[in-house]
Amino acid sequence: MPEKKTRILLVDDNSDDAYLIMESLHKNDPSLSIKIVDNGLECLKRLSEEEYHLMLLDYKIPLRDGLSVLDEIRNKGHTLPIIMVTGFGNETIAVESMKRGAYDYVVKSHTYLDGLPIIISRALDSHKFKKEKERLERQLIQSEKLAGIGTLAAGITHEINNPLQGISSFAELILEAAPPPAVAEYAQKILNLSERIAHIVRRLSQFSRVISQMDLASTQLNWIIDESIELATLSPDFMNIEIRKEYQASACFEAHPTEVSQVFINLLNNAKDAMNGGGQLTIRTRDLDKFTEAEVSDTGPGIPDDVLKQIFDPFFTTKGPGKGTGLGLSISQRIIERYKGEIHIDTKVGKGTTIKVRFPMKTSMQEF
Ligand SMILES: Nc1ncnc2c1ncn2[C@@H]1O[C@H](COP(=O)(O)OP(=O)(O)OP(=O)(O)O)[C@@H](O)[C@H]1O
Ligand SMILES: [Mg+2]
Structure with a gap:
């Protein structure tokens, strides 16, 4: 996959300085994409519309001073590294900007352009490292949570199923005894609610299922997805949904097809x-x-940031009571990880969501 270009936002109202900075950075790395803006408001606007990997922020800019722009950027949750550029004699401001979340500062002297590429590359590396560390920490917490639920589920599934079957059987007996209408209605409700509990228990038990090496088969994404579509679309809720297939994959991978199909049924249902x-x-x-790799894209409302942070959490759902268990994605994640695959989400509020699922091809498989 081609590496993404590094995008730098350069905020400086002095066009000569901005040009010199850009020229010096391009001399060092011609592939850099550098956008110049000359005031604080424009800088905030750009940040909210486009993705940047680093920012060079001149302290003295019109409309808003650099420090208040810095505060606002951090308050809005942008985490990109910011290097403050200050004039000679403004070192106290430089120190203040570090306290408020700038990565580093440079003082405009006659040699500052020489050191800038190194400071930028250090800032980018350190930011990448911090992000990766955060991702691994999140992943670890998530796998511990899932492992905990798996153990719990394995222990209680059986205990719940037995009395549940008893409850359903007694409700059926009441219905068969031709009771008065109100009693029949209550008995039917007991049956429906028992079925709901049974569904949740089935979902939970998917966490703890152990797939043995014997069950693995060589399979292909296109086959599994076709089968998943066939099963999912039995539901009339798919009636007004147009399904498009753009299949190009042909590689095989080893998996338990029913398990992988569960992943796609979850994704199709979510979409x-x-x-x-x-x-x-x-x-x-x-x-x-x-x-x-398979991508499942929808033209739904997208996922806002606060929801996105939680969607892999077991039991997290935004669906109404009785509609979602909040287990679909956490079970899918667990299945994908078991096969050393990956799941990625790309979503834009108002546009839609694309979920990418990848499985290692057969040749590069290790033991599960
Ligand atoms: N394609 C999507 N578009 C928008 N939001 C989504 C999408 N997929 C998942 N979500 C959000 O993630 C939440 C968690 O999804 P998950 O599949 O884990 O549980 P659920 O769908 O709510 O319940 P269940 O899977 O048991 O029916 C959903 O409630 C929804 O808010
Ligand atoms: Mg779901």
């Missing part, structure tokens, strides 16, 4: 629920270097 009332569901598959 369908997101497009409540209709939309387009596109499924693309392709082979990468070492992975075979």
Whole structure:
């Protein structure tokens, strides 16, 4: 996959200085993409519309001073590294900006351009390292949570199922005894609610299922997805949803097909629920270097940041009571991780969501 270009936002109202900085950075790395803006308001606007990897912020800019722009950037949750550029004699401001979340500062002297590329590359490396550390920490917490639920589920599934079957059987007996209408209605409600509990228990037990090496089969994404679509679309809720297939993958991978199918059924159902009332569901598959990949895209409302942070949490759901268990994605994640695969989410509020799922191709497989 091609590396993303490093995008730098350069905020300086002195066009000569800005030009010199840009020229010096390009001399060092011609592939840098540098955008120049000359005031604080424009800088905030750009940050909210486009992705940047680093910012060079001149302290003395019109409309808003550099420090208040810095405060606002951090308050809005932008985490990109910021290097403050100050004039000679403004070192106290430089120190203040570090306290408020700037990564580093440079003082405009006659040699400062020489050191700038190194400071930038250090800032980018350190930011990347910090992000990766945060990701690994999140992943660790998530796997511990999932492992905990798996153990709990394995222990209680059986204990719940037995009395539950008893409750359903007694409710059925009441119905068979031709009771008065009100009693029949209550008995039917007991049956429906028992079925709901049974569904949750089935979901939970998917956490703890151990797949043996014997069950693994050589399979392909296109087959599994076709089968998943066939099963998921039995639900009439898919009636107003147009499904498009763009299959290019042909690589095989080893997995338990029913388990992987569960992942896609979860994703198809989530996409369908997101497009409540209709939309387009596109499924693309392709082979990468070492992975075979499927994308499930919907034209739903997208996922806002505060929801996105939690969607892999077991029991997290935004669906109404009785509608979602909040286990679909956490079970899917667990299955994908078991096969050393990956799941990535790309979402834009108002536009839709794309979920990418990757499995390692057969040749690069290790033991599960
Ligand atoms: N394609 C999507 N578009 C918008 N939001 C989504 C999408 N997929 C998942 N979500 C959000 O993530 C939440 C968690 O999804 P998950 O599949 O784990 O549980 P659920 O769908 O709520 O319940 P269940 O899977 O048991 O039906 C959803 O409630 C929804 O808010
Ligand atoms: Mg779901």
